[in-house]
Amino acid sequence: MDQKFDWDRRILEKYAVSAPRYTSYPTANLFSEDFTEEDYSEACAKLNHRISPISVYVHIPFCQRACFYCGCNRTITRSKKKIQEYLEGLYREIARRSDSFSHRRVLQLHWGGGTPNYLDNSQMTELMHELATHFELDGSESRDFSIEIDPRSVEEQSIALIRGLGFNRISLGIQDFDPEVQRAINRVQPYEFIRELMQEINRFDFSSVNFDLIYGLPHQNLERMKKTLDQVVRLKPDRIACYNYAHMPDRFPAQRAIASTALPGVEQKLSICELIGKTLTENGYQHIGLDHFALNDDELCRAAETGNLQRNFQGYSRTLAEDLVGIGASAISEVGDCYAQNQKDLNSYLDVSRNAGLPIIKGIRLSKDDRIRKKIIQSICCKLRLDMEEIETEFGISFRRMFSQQLESLKPLERDGLVRWNNSVLEVSYAGRFVLRNICMLFDQYLQSKAPQSFSKVV
Ligand code: SF4
Structure with a gap:
């Protein structure tokens, strides 16, 4: 390459x-409310003959505190009751969704959020148990089971548990190591803390560790990004996703806490972007495309070279499954020639799941x-x-x-x-x-x- x-x-x-x-x-902004649960069920029925593996995405929308840059569908809460109610809604949805897919192996599984590891260890175990009860989860080494982690919410024994539950890929939200940038985005997690967490993760032989970074954050400049990248490269994650911060305070209220005057300008952002590409490629990473980099010996690079890479709502991954089943508030399914998105609002999501239906709010059938x-x-x-x-x-x-x-x-x-x-x-x-x-x-x-x-x- x-x-x-x-x-x-x-x-x-x-x-x-x-x-x-x-x-x-x-794109998801074009999904229509004319698309209903019946349309989704019809699309599933047409796939009855398929026996190829599937991919499952589970959305956990809770976080302990708000990162100011965040544009995700998440709920800040400390209410255990709220989380438990949501999990029960998820279990009902898992049981209903699995009806159409119980004969197909799950070769790809992704828990995203929000903060999946905001669930405590027993909740994570229970959720995986529910998934394994209703779907056929692949147990081979070729599976891709990944989870997004907020390092600040990692409990004692969490990493061992996550590996024990069958996850073989783990993704950490890093964003930037600079203390001033971290304070400005309300996400303080010092380098030393992450270094120790990486030591713990490395003990458990995950197939890959991913870091999410963001450029264009408040107070970022070339010098600070250089230091962050040096630290990142020292920790040597297998994959790095480097997103461009989109400042849209009208759409994402948490971003109003970020002063636009503290953001780097276009010139500076381009220099930072250039520095990222240069530093990572000089340190053994390949630029897979868009915002993703992977170490030369990572499976993502091999997939890119052999034309087996796919891009979906979780970014780039190997092409292992034909259909994607999205579970949880705001999750999107891609089944046959349809996309179907779930209710974003937690109460509406739970109301539907308490009745007999699927919480689909909109979607599209592709022409x-x-x-x-x-x-x-x-x-x-x-x-x-x-x-x-x-x-x-x-x-x-x-x-x-x-x-x-x-x-x-x-x-x-x-x-x-x-x-x-x-x-x-x-x-x-x-x-x-x-x-x-x-x-x-x-x-x-x-x-x-x-x-x-x-x-x-x-x-
Ligand atoms: S960035 Fe992640 S951890 Fe922070 S508020 Fe958003 S979803 Fe939660």
Whole structure:
């Protein structure tokens, strides 16, 4: 894989616009309330013949305190009763969802949040037990069972328990090690504390450890980020997701505690982004695409090289399952040609689960046009290439005719060295990895009518 760090800052500045993250296509803001539980059940019924493995996502929305940058669907609470009520709602949903999938192995499992490890050790055990009762959880080494961890909520013995429950991948929310940045985002977790936690994690032989970092946070600058990256590299996580902070205080009230004057400007953010790419690639990481890096010997790199990478709501992962079952408030399922999202509001979620239904609030059934564009966007994000002939063969279309306008729009990106043509295959250059979202946008039918300002900035 060509990992030469050859970007031109002036060129990338041009592409620092708002764009979707393309964890799905069509993007979740286009899901409609016309899509109902019946539509979801119909989509599941059509898959009865499938025996391939599935992926399950479980959403735990609780956190102990609010990180100011947060845009997740989460509830700050210390109420044990509230958490227990939610778990009981989850158990009812697990039992109902599993009806359509009990004959298929779960090869991928992800607990996200919120803070999954805000559950105490007995609650985590009970939840995994419920999942194992209703689904066939894979026990082989090829499974991907991952959990997001807030280091500040790790209890004694939690790591041993998490491994014992069958998780073989663990992801830590780090964001930044600088004390002033940590104070400004209300997330204080010193480097020494994380170093000791990593020692504990390393005792349990997880297949991979992921760090989430964020750039563009208040008080970040080049010098501070350099120090954070040095510390990160010393701890050597297998994977690093480095997200761009999207400051949207009108949408996410917690962000109002962040003074916009403390945020780095576009110039500074670009320098930080450049530093991240340079430091990580010089220290044995490959840039998988968008905001993800992985050590050269990590399975994610091998999956990228063999074209077996997928991108969904949890970011990049190996392609192991065809359908995704989302469980819990706000969780999204991807079943057959449909996306279906659950109620976000906890009370509404629980009300539905107390009755006999599934808590689906909205979704979308993909048209043929959607499926073609989804395939194109997945290919750009995951394979860093787009083979026109492959799309033509799969969908029986003339790519040049259907996307003549897009082929024209790609020319400036080609001139800027972000993509190049190799016969009928479009290849993304190394610099192009930072602007994959811009390339995908060209193929997004819905952006023609939608103002992209409602999405975060690319850089
Ligand atoms: S960033 Fe994570 S831990 Fe912090 S409030 Fe959001 S979901 Fe909770």
